[in-house]
Amino acid sequence: MTLKLHNTLTSTVDTFTPLTEGKVTLYTCGPTVYDYPHVGNWASFIYWDILVRTLIASGYTVERVMNLTDVGHLVSDADEGEDKLEKGARRENKTAWEVAEFYAEDFLAGMEKLGLLPPEHIVRATDFITQQIDLVRILKEKGFTYQTTDGIYFDTAKFPAYANFARLDLEAQKAGARVEASDEKRQPWDFALWKFTEPGITRDMQWETPDDLLELPPIGQEYGVGSKGHANRTLTPYSLLPTSNDEVVYGFPGWHLECSAMAMSILGPTIDIHTGGIDHIPVHHTNEIAQSEAASEARFANFWLHNNHLKIDGGKISKSLGNGYTLQDLEAKGFSALDLRLFILQGQYTSEGNFTFENLTAAQNRLKNWRDYAVLRHQIHDGLHDDDKKNDDHETYVSLQAASGALREALQNNLNTPEALRIVDEAFARVDGKSLDRIHRHGLVSFLESVDELLGVQLIDTTPDIDDEAKRTILERERAREAKDWVKSDQLRDTLARAGISVRDMPSGTVWSRI
Ligand SMILES: [Zn+2]
Structure with missing residues (x-):
């Protein structure tokens, strides 16, 4: 696909070709x-x-x-x-x-x-x-x-x-x-x-x-x-x-x-x-x-x-209004630089943007949601993917591969970042609720790599695996549940929560994410 960009010289979206091929x-x-x-x-x-x-x-x-x-x-x-x-x-x-x-x-x-x-x-x-x-x-x-x-x-x-x-x-x-x-x-x-x-x-x-x-x-x-x-x-x-x-x-x-x-x-x-x-x-x-x-x-x-301009609460950014928020201001309010990055990408560069803390919170939630899918890669066992299981996860492999291509094409179409973000949402939605053995691990990792390369949101870097102790606690909790020991199961859930880990019980087993 060709790359198209809005050129102020012509006021149109033009096909881009460089002076020197490839550079x-x-x-x-x-x-x-x-x-x-x-x-x-x-x-x-x-x-x-x-x-x-x-x-x-x-x-x-x-x-x-x-x-x-x-x-x-x-x-x-x-x-x-x-x-x-x-x-x-x-x-x-x-x-x-x-x-x-x-x-x-x-x-x-x-x-x-x-x-x-x-x-x-x-x-x-x-x-x-x-x-x-x-x-x-x-x-x-x-x-x-x-x-x-x-x-x-x-x-x-x-x-x-x-x-x-x-x-x-x-x-x-x-x-x-x-x-x-x-x-x-x-x-x-x-x-x-x-x-x-x-x-x-x-x-x-x-x-x-x-x-x-x-x-x-x-x-x-x-x-x-x-x-x-x-x-x-x-x-x-x-x-x-x-x-x-x-x-x-x-x-x-x-x-x-x-x-x-x-x-x-x-x-x-x-x-x-x-x-x-x-x-x-x-x-x-x-x-x-x-x-x-x-x-x-x-x-x-x-x-x-x-x-285009970024407005703040629908108005201009001005020193006198004190609304020229800096990264340091956002961090003090509990937002990360990557939350801001995702917020900005929710609008296309040619459109006027509007910064509100409500919109920033929405971006923060979206990024948290994406990270919950990113950690699934630590929970899918490669052992499940021997040849006779191949067809179980083939569907997610194909759909994630297609999403990587669609993501690149959205950006090649005049850096359409809102469309790119929708494609990521939809790709994850197709994985949502699937049992882990139906998600293709390599397909997921390769999609996460594409999202990081193209959108720079660092899904892989910000979602390391949990430590062995937390893994043991999850197994212990699963055993407590099997034994219908709900008191112990709840205690272990609280222990995990204190370590910043939340657990969801799916028909196919426990899935963790970070709080
Ligand atoms: Zn200049």
């Missing part, structure tokens, strides 16, 4: 490491993990780059306000470097808890300053940049396809644009490639702006360019800007630049798939495309995948 290059916009990620942030990474798993199951090798934004992501999309990292540093009385390190570690630990496959390259913006500067240099040489008092900007007027990707109505944007402090911009949607450190400000993270990137004013003249539309405005030159080649101008990269620089320097000018959140379309990804394609003169990505 996929993938770029995922990563987190800004200045705070704990909330459930909405994690949703995106969970969906792209499913994408990677589906690509692998479709026979591709995947080379993926994900960035950690540790500099330059300003509070406002309009290249204004504080750098989120520097703000985090003030909040926590640390340096921006310490803040980045702390939250990068937290993010990587969260990835592991959620069972997200590690990308081949997890790279930090601060480790790619040279590549980012090189990209600015290429854009400057090709005439796509201009300088203002606070930085080097991309001139979107020089890139006529700028509005195409997000189908932007730039005229309407212009009418609604506020006159900003940085209105030296030639167009309101021009964006910073490189920002100069503001005068009087000491940044933890800043780098020397190479001289060849700077347009120096003739000595003695007032500094400032590009005040188009605001001819009467007096520009005050920043004291840090040079009046001669002897002075150093410090600066830092604009947020959008890192993704283009990393993707192109590691994966090449054109990548197969680029992923991110739907909120990245109008600004961040539009800007990534403009600067990448202006520099390389090639298409930046063939497929763009975007996950």
Whole structure:
């Protein structure tokens, strides 16, 4: 079966083919490491993990780059306000470097808890300053940049396809644009490639702006360019800007630049798939495309995948409402990262999701139910499956094998995770209530492996066998039942419950699961 994905470039579900047969290059916009990620942030990474798993199951090798934004992501999309990292540093009385390190570690630990496959390259913006500067240099040489008092900007007027990707109505944007402090911009949607450190400000993270990137004013003249539309405005030159080649101008990269620089320097000018959140379309990804394609003169990505918003209780996630739940918040309420993972997979990435604790509880119950089927593998005895018994369990073998195939096909159909989850439910429902000798052990194990490989829910890892003592207690209880010693049988049931094990008495014998 072919793999189909919703491509933002075409607004349709298209058949995927990579540039190189058998190999996929993938770029995922990563987190800004200045705070704990909330459930909405994690949703995106969970969906792209499913994408990677589906690509692998479709026979591709995947080379993926994900960035950690540790500099330059300003509070406002309009290249204004504080750098989120520097703000985090003030909040926590640390340096921006310490803040980045702390939250990068937290993010990587969260990835592991959620069972997200590690990308081949997890790279930090601060480790790619040279590549980012090189990209600015290429854009400057090709005439796509201009300088203002606070930085080097991309001139979107020089890139006529700028509005195409997000189908932007730039005229309407212009009418609604506020006159900003940085209105030296030639167009309101021009964006910073490189920002100069503001005068009087000491940044933890800043780098020397190479001289060849700077347009120096003739000595003695007032500094400032590009005040188009605001001819009467007096520009005050920043004291840090040079009046001669002897002075150093410090600066830092604009947020959008890192993704283009990393993707192109590691994966090449054109990548197969680029992923991110739907909120990245109008600004961040539009800007990534403009600067990448202006520099390389090639298409930046063939497929763009975007996950829709996750709402909380039907509304927006917002700091002021305190509903930006983190993994730590969920754990404190008794939910695991894998519960969250299954909750997210209950919706398809293209649909808007709604997080409520009720829905999360439903996902937690579903996962518990799946684990109850997973532990059956410890209770089916291989000895029962000699040749003359073969027909007894053949039916479950066939149906579980078919379910593995259907599961993969559901994901190959535009990552239809809700359908995939239904297929798992139905496969287990067909096993439900069957006596153990009618369940094909190898068939069950191989199905569990498929579910884990494709959905990453770790059914096998989270359901180890019980210890020998518990097994002896179960046998002892069975003997007590045979002897109709109900008091002892109940006592032994309580002993097992204290060890976190519950037992069900089926016509074919006792079946245990974990509480
Ligand atoms: Zn990005």
